[in-house]
Amino acid sequence: MYVTNILSNNVSTFDIEPSGRLALRDELTSAGGAPRSVVVTPDGRFAYTANGVTPMTSDDFNSISRYRITAGGNLVPLTPPATANGDPDALAVAPNGRTLYVVNRGTDTVLPFRVGADGQLVRLSDPVPTGAENARGIALTPDGRFLFVSHGDPLGTQQDWLTRFAVGGDGTLAPMGRRVPIGSAGGAMAVTPDGRFLYVPCSASQEVFGFRIGPDGELTSVPGRRFDAPDVPIAAVATPDGRHLFVAAGGLVISTSTKVSAYRIRTNGALEHLANVDAGRAPVSLTPTPDGRHLYVANLNSWDVSGFRIGRQGQLREIAGSPFPTGGRQPAFQSIVIRPNQGPAAAFTARAAATGRPTTFDATASTDPDGRIARYDWDFGDGTVLPDGGPKPAHVYRDTGTFQVRLAVTDDEGCTTLFVYNGTSALCTGSPAALATRTIVIPRELG
Incomplete structure (x- = not known):
């Protein structure tokens, strides 16, 4: 598992033990400056970090760092980094691994890159306007046909928007229809693995919006549409079986929240709130393990990762030894990712x-x-x-x-x-x- 640290400009690498405990590797990997989002290609060979503006400064690294992942899971920086388009904040790698998409918060654009066999990034097109101000989160459908961008200023109070794009066979983007209203300050979104539902946490209005994704990429609200979430809900993720949703609710440096919220996803996409549990200070990013047994939450202000066992009914129980220090300073937006599990092959x-x-x-x-x-x-x-x-x-x-x-x-x-x-x-x-x-x-x- 990899966790970015925005203030110490590096990436932490953890081994996940069978019990769910995390073991931090001694050496942190340099990220080139202010890393936020981190993603790994489906084949597990390359990782990328979005390096934007250093908090409380105007210093914009405006780059995407590239890493080769060794067989043992270590990150090896590759040079040179790719140039983004102004304060890159969020990343998504296409399900087929051929394209990397970058949301640039400073220019409200999405920039697509072709991923080369050696991990090289080549621009597919000019930056594409997202269609609204304060571009923030990104999500692709599991079939790779549609891309969504959330918008919002975490300190704002106005209504914000979700915009949609059709993804071409070559990975290029075409805007789709009208923008979709959400609450205030959309964050890191979750798509269920079956591609049926999209969930958008809105930190300033303290709610999660739920949508059904149509076969043509159209979005319709699930029953209930808006679901209460405590504190500053900034990131959401669904379990691999699509039965539960977890929301991290501490996405501001000034946040005092420690909450992670658990929901059951009903068959119609509506959310049933189950419980809130305590993580570290200001939980900001989260991921389940591929087997759905554990959940890990990066904490912005305590500089650590909380680990939980996921029960069959979505209940969360803290893993012994949690939280686990990152060794760096301040994991931020979309700062945690697990190297994808490579599927087995049958023969007899x-x-x-x-x-x-x-x-x-x-x-x-x-x-x-x-x-x-x-x-x-x-x-x-x-x-x-x-x-x-x-x-x-x-x-x-x-x-x-x-x-x-x-x-x-x-x-x-x-x-x-x-x-x-x-x-x-x-x-x-x-x-x-x-x-x-x-x-x-x-x-x-x-x-």
């Missing part, structure tokens, strides 16, 4: 036997590039399934014939066939490779 062989005798299977050739296979689900093609049947099951066929045997594998972080994307970065790069099918022929037993 079969040794067919005659009816009445055990046919054996061997799936030990299945692989996971960043962990291990934790679950093997078998369908033997004759109406018999064997959930979590291990890598070497045996099955007795009662009838002769040709059968399609299917294996689905799941890795130790819960990743299988589904690609899980949270609006700015991937959490899990599941794919059809997690499924394998073989045809076997069962002969009649002789004698």
Whole structure:
């Protein structure tokens, strides 16, 4: 996991232990100046930080730093950084990993870059106006077809706006229709992994707006539309299963809030408030783990990360040892990201036997590039399934014939066939490779 520190101009790297505890690596990585948002490409090979204006100054680094991620997870800075378009604040990497989008708060523009094979960034077009003042948050749909930008001054009181863009096949942006009204000071948005709902926290009006995303990118309000949120709600994130939403409510340097709010996402997209829990001082950015078991929250004013276990009903319980110091100073807007879990690949062989005798299977050739296979689900093609049947099951066929045997594998972080994307970065790069099918022929037993 990576956390930016805006005042110390660096990035902290944590190892996530099986218990959920965080272990900070000793050496922090230089970010080149005032880093806020951080994203990682879906393949886990490159990371980017948005380096904007240093707080309480007019110094604008106006750059996007690039990093190569080693096999062990270390960040290696790449030079030179890319030039942005005035106080870059928020980043999103497209689900296919080919495009990086930068929201420039200083000029109210979005700037698209093509991501090269070596992590190089090349401008795809001129900066695109966002269509409203005080551009802030960004989110893409999991299919990569639509992009949303929230707007708002965290210290303002006026109504603000959400604007929409269609994403072309080459990653370029085309503005869509009229802007959509929200509350005051829109922040870091959440898209559910199924792409059905968008949630916009509004810090100055203390609410979260919910929208259904249509197949054409149109937004319609979910029942209830506006949902109360305490203090300064600045960032939202959905769990990988799309059942719960968490909101960080401390997005101002002057904030005294410690609250993280938990909501249940109903089937119609409405939010049911579950509880508020305490994190550190001024929680500002948050992310779940790819398996949905843990939530991590970066705290602006206590310079640390709070860790929670996520219960089946969305309840949050603090992890032993939390909060975990970053070693740097002041994580800020969209300052936390987890390296995407790379999906597994299924493979198996079969040794067919005659009816009445055990046919054996061997799936030990299945692989996971960043962990291990934790679950093997078998369908033997004759109406018999064997959930979590291990890598070497045996099955007795009662009838002769040709059968399609299917294996689905799941890795130790819960990743299988589904690609899980949270609006700015991937959490899990599941794919059809997690499924394998073989045809076997069962002969009649002789004698």
